[in-house]
Amino acid sequence: MGKNLVQKILQAHLVSGELKTGSEIGISIDQTLTQDATGTMVYLQFESIGIPRVKTKLSVSYVDHNTLQTSLENSDDHLYLQTVAARYGIYYSRPGNGICHQVHLERFAIPGQTLLGSDSHTPTCGGLGMIAIGAGGLDVAVAMSGSPFFIATPKIVLVKLLGHLRPWVSAKDVILHLLQRLTVKGGVGKIFEYGGPGIRCLSIPERSTITNMGAELGATTSLFPSDEISRQFLKTQHREKDWIEQAPDKDAQYEEELEVNLNSLEPLIALPHSPDNVRTVKEVAGTRLSQICIGSCTNSSYNDLMVVAKILKGKTIPPEVSVTISPGSRQVLENIAREGALEDLIGAGARVLEPACGPCIGMGQAPPSGGVSLRTFNRNFRGRSGTPDAQVYLASAETAAASALTGVITDPRELGKPIKVKPLHRAIIDDKLIVPPAVDPSKVEIIRGPNIKEIPKRGPIEDTLEGEVLIKLKDNVSTDDVLPAGTKVLAFRSNIPAISRFTFEYVDPDFVNRARKKKGGFILAGSNYGQGSSREHAALAPMHLGVKAVLAKSFARIHRVNLINAGLLPLVLEEEVSYDQIDQGDRLRLKGLREAIKAGKGLTVTNVTKQKEILVNPQLTPREAEIILAGGLLNHQVETGRKLVSAGNRKP
Numbered sequence: 001m002g003k004n005l006v007q008k009i010l011q012a013h014l015v016s017g018e019l020k021t022g023s024e025i026g027i028s029i030d031q032t033l034t035q036d037a038t039g040t041m042v043y044l045q046f047e048s049i050g051i052p053r054v055k056t057k058l059s060v061s062y063v064d065h066n067t068l069q070t071s072l073e074n075s076d077d078h079l080y081l082q083t084v085a086a087r088y089g090i091y092y093s094r095p096g097n098g099i100c101h102q103v104h105l106e107r108f109a110i111p112g113q114t115l116l117g118s119d120s121h122t123p124t125c126g127g128l129g130m131i132a133i134g135a136g137g138l139d140v141a142v143a144m145s146g147s148p149f150f151i152a153t154p155k156i157v158l159v160k161l162l163g164h165l166r167p168w169v170s171a172k173d174v175i176l177h178l179l180q181r182l183t184v185k186g187g188v189g190k191i192f193e194y195g196g197p198g199i200r201c202l203s204i205p206e207r208s209t210i211t212n213m214g215a216e217l218g219a220t221t222s223l224f225p226s227d228e229i230s231r232q233f234l235k236t237q238h239r240e241k242d243w244i245e246q247a248p249d250k251d252a253q254y255e256e257e258l259e260v261n262l263n264s265l266e267p268l269i270a271l272p273h274s275p276d277n278v279r280t281v282k283e284v285a286g287t288r289l290s291q292i293c294i295g296s297c298t299n300s301s302y303n304d305l306m307v308v309a310k311i312l313k314g315k316t317i318p319p320e321v322s323v324t325i326s327p328g329s330r331q332v333l334e335n336i337a338r339e340g341a342l343e344d345l346i347g348a349g350a351r352v353l354e355p356a357c358g359p360c361i362g363m364g365q366a367p368p369s370g371g372v373s374l375r376t377f378n379r380n381f382r383g384r385s386g387t388p389d390a391q392v393y394l395a396s397a398e399t400a401a402a403s404a405l406t407g408v409i410t411d412p413r414e415l416g417k418p419i420k421v422k423p424l425h426r427a428i429i430d431d432k433l434i435v436p437p438a439v440d441p442s443k444v445e446i447i448r449g450p451n452i453k454e455i456p457k458r459g460p461i462e463d464t465l466e467g468e469v470l471i472k473l474k475d476n477v478s479t480d481d482v483l484p485a486g487t488k489v490l491a492f493r494s495n496i497p498a499i500s501r502f503t504f505e506y507v508d509p510d511f512v513n514r515a516r517k518k519k520g521g522f523i524l525a526g527s528n529y530g531q532g533s534s535r536e537h538a539a540l541a542p543m544h545l546g547v548k549a550v551l552a553k554s555f556a557r558i559h560r561v562n563l564i565n566a567g568l569l570p571l572v573l574e575e576e577v578s579y580d581q582i583d584q585g586d587r588l589r590l591k592g593l594r595e596a597i598k599a600g601k602g603l604t605v606t607n608v609t610k611q612k613e614i615l616v617n618p619q620l621t622p623r624e625a626e627i628i629l630a631g632g633l634l635n636h637q638v639e640t641g642r643k644l645v646s647a648g649n650r651k652p
């Protein structure tokens with residue numbers, strides 16, 4: 001039986017387990033990436049594992065989320081990241097060099113390899129034929145120490161693209177179409193492998209727009225084959241030597257197949273407040289905008305910005321709307337400058353920001369109260385922009401640029417004749433802001449400012465957990481809801497005690513006080529709890545506030561693992577009705593936990609207040625059960641290391 005591409009790459013990296021949907025496998029990781037907002041935790045955790053140098057083929061640390069250095073906390077974090085990278089064999093991409101996913105795609109991605117990143121949009125590099133997976137920071141730290149990454153084998157879905165995109169319709173519309181069809185839960189437990197003749201009309205940055213936003217489907221990752229188009233892309237990057245063909249067998253099998261006829265797509269837009277709330281641009285055309293933001297790891301490539309520049313050239317942006325442009329990388333900025341496009345953008349009145357995440361993570365450009373913002377980004381969760389009552393829409397660079405001319409949502413097809421951008425043949429390559437690791441690590445002093453605090457750890461899990469339900473949440477609660485981003489909060493990513501003050505800030509401002517007063521308790525949620533960002537702070541902060549376990553109808557993949565890694569039990573409600581039988585303030589009790597976890601059994605929660613028994617299941621693999629029993633992955637790693645040493649077989 002022929003193999004699909006996902007199976008081929010996974011098989012080549014398989015360290016343990018069997019490629020059978022649902023069963024746990026361990027895969028070796030070739031490359032890792034981190035960004036500053038998750039990276040400080042990753043490196044603190046890596047240091048506590050106690051390995052002298054990373055064991056991956058390549059590890060890169062990016063600073064792209066909080067580049068503003070609005071306070072000493074940020075600057076101190078950056079200094080820590082730079083020095084810790086130099087010491088442990090990690091490349092360091094300095095602030096201003098660009099967004100991790102865009103830079104990684106340009107400078108480091110290699111078809112057929114595996115990449116693990118402490119950011120949920122790591123699948124961006126799947127556009128170049130990598131298995132690129134987003135994970136919590138601790139998983140990345142562990143992968144850097146040479147241990148495999150464990151995951152339940154996902155279901156492999158073929159997305160067959162047919163036909164050609166029509167003028168003014170772009171890759172963003174392909175993924176918005178899939179979000180409309182499948183929803184933000186539609187990709188959970190799946191990998192999307194793209195194929196079919198339609199892939200030939202998509203450049204690598206366009207493919208990467210699609211794989212990037214596969215994260216919004218909840219997918220483990222998404223990937224395209226590596227073909228002639230990939231070779232051309234790598235040639236443009238002066239790294240043709242990294243090209244290798246990657247394709248499924250001719251008779252490859254898939255567990256599920258979908259077809260998308262590219263010819264039938266039209267410009268689409270996600271309405272507030274979810275990336276799957278998709279309509280045609282036509283349906284909402286005319287909506288007045290106060291702001292347009294172009295950029296983010298989804299749509300900030302050379303091609304995206306060239307299209308925008310050509311649309312804006314010689315025109316003036318109306319005064320009612322503020323337009324910002326964040327190039328994906330310094331390379332993109334230098335190349336659009338060479339082509340004269342930067343001048344066109346500035347000339348039209350756009351504000352050109354530095355190559356970084358910027359407004360996407362709420363670092364500036366919060367819309368006015370009740371303002372409407374159109375963004376080429378990938379997430380529009382309520383409050384993420386920094387303005388709780390802002391209305392954020394997501395669309396392509398073409399739609400954003402057409403709307404920048406009118407100040408209202410505008411279908412780009414109204415611009416008439418399509419625009420052609422000459423493909424970049426040889427990019428200006430300038431890696432000055434990528435600092436290689438130190439040749440002599442012993443000479444590197446790791447600098448730790450006062451904002452770098454130790455990572456809190458939980459002790460081994462108790463046999464009985466008891467407490468109140470501190471909060472009852474609905475479906476699709478995101479990690480932005482659990483722990484928001486933005487200028488106020490991001491500075492404390494290396495300081496869990498300080499950042500935990502913001503837990504559920506926008507959802508329930510009283511949560512932190514209540515959690516402290518009640519000395520911890522439980523969280524109850526609906527389905528897909530913890531979707532979105534990979535920030536492990538969304539597990540560590542509640543843990544720090546005394547949360548003992550989370551009960552939910554279902555969990556998003558990365559957050560579930562982050563909870564386990566932090567030593568918190570993710571408990572799936574066995575029956576839908578149980579959700580209605582628990583209210584905020586109810587007292588819950590779980591007994592005989594350790595035995596039940598060891599035995600891999602389900603558990604009964606007693607709702608002491610309502611006198612009801614509720615069935616839950618932690619659904620742990622044997623390895624995850626060990627982690628929970630040890631009180632989290634760090635404790636578990638140390639224990640495993642100790643066992644290896646005492647058995648006299650510690651690997652060098």
Ligand code: MIC
Nearest residue numbers: 037038119120121533534535
């Ligand atoms: C995001 O887009 O939500 C982020 C900010 O990049 C996060 C990571 C973080 O919270 O630091 C992600 O996608 O994982």
Ligand code: SF4
Nearest residue numbers: 121296297357360361
């Ligand atoms: Fe940065 Fe936004 Fe991409 Fe997250 S989604 S990595 S914040 S640009």
